[in-house]
Amino acid sequence: MIVLVTGGNRGIGREVCAQLARQGHTVLLTARSERAAKEAAASIDGDVHPLRLDVTAAEDAEEAAREVAARHGRLDALVNNAAITYDTWQRAVTADLDVVREAMETNLYGPWRLTMTLLPLLRESTSPRIVNVSSEGGSLAGMGGGTPAYSLSKTSLNALTRMLAAELRHEDFLVNAVCPGWVATDMGGPGGRPVAEGAASVVWAVTLPAGGPTGGFFRDGRPVPW
Numbered sequence: 001m002i003v004l005v006t007g008g009n010r011g012i013g014r015e016v017c018a019q020l021a022r023q024g025h026t027v028l029l030t031a032r033s034e035r036a037a038k039e040a041a042a043s044i045d046g047d048v049h050p051l052r053l054d055v056t057a058a059e060d061a062e063e064a065a066r067e068v069a070a071r072h073g074r075l076d077a078l079v080n081n082a083a084i085t086y087d088t089w090q091r092a093v094t095a096d097l098d099v100v101r102e103a104m105e106t107n108l109y110g111p112w113r114l115t116m117t118l119l120p121l122l123r124e125s126t127s128p129r130i131v132n133v134s135s136e137g138g139s140l141a142g143m144g145g146g147t148p149a150y151s152l153s154k155t156s157l158n159a160l161t162r163m164l165a166a167e168l169r170h171e172d173f174l175v176n177a178v179c180p181g182w183v184a185t186d187m188g189g190p191g192g193r194p195v196a197e198g199a200a201s202v203v204w205a206v207t208l209p210a211g212g213p214t215g216g217f218f219r220d221g222r223p224v225p226w
């Protein structure tokens with residue numbers, strides 16, 4: 001498979017790239033810093049190619065699409081992993097809406113636009129997959145207070161997942177949202193589970209067999225309540 005991963009320079013994204021490369025897949029490791037993309041790609045064994053891609057920049061998405069088209073002519077899977085603003089310091093009753101808007105740019109509009117930009121290349125694949133890395137924090141079923149920017153952005157990403165899955169079902173796309181669980185990364189902080197386990201939860205959805213689930217929300221291959 002040829003797989004593009006956003007935010008591939010550190011955390012869960014980097015480990016997703018490493019696990020996919022270990023399985024023999026071609027990985028397009030993207031990062032908003034060209035240097036970070038190159039360093040991370042060089043640190044992973046296998047067929048890993050660095051690509052600069054800030055998910056908030058439309059021109060970056062278009063340039064990435066041109067590069068992928070020229071080099072590979074198709075894309076088999078897109079992993080929308082990059083995200084920001086786990087705003088534990090905020091509450092909905094007093095939220096700074098500029099912080100919320102900024103989170104939405106990276107966590108919702110970025111992956112949405114990138115998906116649309118890469119759709120023609122995904123359509124060239126015989127088994128296209130889109131994996132939106134979400135969080136149970138976006139689950140309406142268990143929604144409480146706190147982390148308003150982050151939670152809202154992930155709820156919205158989940159809704160987008162449902163829409164894309166429905167609109168692309170007849171083209172044999174598998175589009176799913178995945179929660180990696182609480183993972184010990186820069187975002188998750190200490191105490192979470194190892195990054196390899198969180199990444200494996202994502203890789204499961206990337207490598208689903210034909211006829212696998214679409215329009216679902218999963219952690220470790222098991223459904224999570226919306």
Ligand SMILES: NC(=O)c1ccc[n+]([C@@H]2O[C@H](COP(=O)([O-])OP(=O)(O)OC[C@H]3O[C@@H](n4cnc5c(N)ncnc54)[C@H](OP(=O)(O)O)[C@@H]3O)[C@@H](O)[C@H]2O)c1
Nearest residue numbers: 007010011012054055081082083135182183185186187188
């Ligand atoms: N860690 C957890 O406990 C946990 C739990 C549930 C869900 N998740 C989800 O898992 C995913 C990965 O999280 P993580 O824990 O690995 O986070 P992380 O360690 O903070 O890494 C975030 C990654 O996203 C990248 N990024 C941020 N803004 C970007 C942009 N505009 N364009 C491109 N890349 C950008 C970062 O790049 P820079 O290095 O340039 O900043 C970095 O590579 C996220 O979607 C997160 O919401 C994590």
